[in-house]
Amino acid sequence: MEQSDLFHALAPVAVHVAGIDEAGRGPLAGPVYAAAVILDPARLIKGLDDSKKLSALRREELAIEIRGYALSWSIASASVEEIDSLNILQATMLAMRRACDGLSLKPDKAVIDGNCLPRGLSCFAETIVNGDATVASISAASILAKTARDADCLVLHQTYPNYAFDQHKGYGTALHLALLESHGPCPAHRRSFAPVRRLLIS
Template sequence: MANSAGPMLPNYEYEQALKIEIGEHLGDVETSMVCGVDEVGRGPLAGPVVAAAVILDPENIPDGLNDSKKLTQKRREALFDIIHEHAIAVCIAEASVSEIDEINILQASMLAMRRAVDGLSIKPQGALVDGNRDPDLGDLRTKTLVKGDAKSLSIAAASIIAKVFRDRLMAGLDRIEPAYGWVQNAGYGVPKHLDALKLVGVSVHHRRSFKPIRDILDEE
């Protein structure tokens, strides 16, 4: 918990509250499990949107979990491995560029979240979801949390897993399509990326439904 001398840090209180809520419904608080769910990659012009779901072990929560955007790359990379080692279950899922273009980025983000939760090796009874939209996780009891990656340890863990995985994925695509600078910009529309689009055109990894890409295609 934060004090007056430091910033607010994520904690396990939202997980405990949801477990109690589930336990009152099912009659068993001790064995109920809650996952944290987050996604990364709504804004980029290229690459898939990636979601992660994580069930933390409340007796073995890694130190230093926080909103992935507040951590250095080196710290995120280290925590990626630590979370996988100590969590009860972790799953990473994607929605592809073609799915983004077909159903829109919001629905693709919800789809990736559902896939991440569905892919967990152990089925939780509840989920804490970053943001203000419920991805419709079936019979799971869900709670949405705006800026949840800065409030819930489970969502913070999911944000780290999703961020590191997607950054690595975009670095791999950069080796195939080096002109766009994806290893540095992860597909976001920074000047180098936009300049490369004008010079070399649109790749198969670009989201053709996004306006900057549509504008370039219209000019071709």
Template sequence: MTILLAGVDEAGRGPLAGPVCVAAVILDPARPIDGLDDSKQLSERKREALYPLIVERALAWRIEFVEAGEIDALNILQATMTGMRRAVAALAPAAHHALIDGNRVPDGMPCLATAIVDGDASEPAIMAASILAKVARDARMRELHGQYPQYGFDRHKGYPSAMHREALLKHGPCPQHRRSFAPVQRALAACAQHDLRHLASGT
């Protein structure tokens, strides 16, 4: 029997806004994909070119978004673990063994699982998952830019760049901001102080 190995990786643990995105991929040995690598080592153009090849040639793939509200409810680590569990559970055909990028295996996995530190640099299935997660999340952040153009999500993808932190303080958080993250909490506090001053001055 062929053992079906799923690679699992995420994108978006560090941003202040938007979802964390998790992907799981079972590659087909009969349909190899040239050029796989850790998504962080690839140009945006290369990732965008590999994405449809992975979707077309993989035996199975799944992308899961864990939204900002759930991140705040669970914390970012548990939200990521939840997304990994959901992604693997949704694969069809089902994986026999999941290879997780990082040093932790989520609780309640539907199959055997092994954590591999820097797995996105050594395991092709994890590389493929990292590419799907990154491309899918970047696309989502470009969509969110259409709803909230004042933050520049299309440029920094929600990461805490100087531009993003400045916009956050100027405009306050939007519904896509992760309120459990310290910079967003500081922006909320600043907005509250600003509102109190306006109330006190009657303006």
């Protein structure tokens, strides 16, 4: 038997497939979020796509539908402290695993956006590059992760109003970098990221 045939023979038949994606790997501040979604094939959601391609309003509308129609969904995060301790990739994998573990319905398989597979998942899993634009359950996960993280940034803005987190959502925009230079890092900033680390050692 060919190796590829053996692989497919050993892979379980997928009944409940969870799509998993993250939001917030690139920003200079705030947690990284991940979501896992098992869609209901009998309740299709129109307009699912990579969250970055959707307007903020459309993401919020779809997030309501996903939470209402999905068989199961879960949102998790890894903290700024975990990002600085583990590095952003490993913290992202941790958030993804937490999201998968948080599903009320145990998945038979997980499909994950990108090319990195989190360790320790409780089911068979595979990665799909550009899955957030091509696989409905991953698109749904990307939307839930993104809207959850955006909501967290609004809370950060209330806590640290000098940094305009409501506008740049923690990304390294010119505005954010200027405010970071003026006020220095706040507790929400990721110390391991170069623009923040530079200010701490200068």
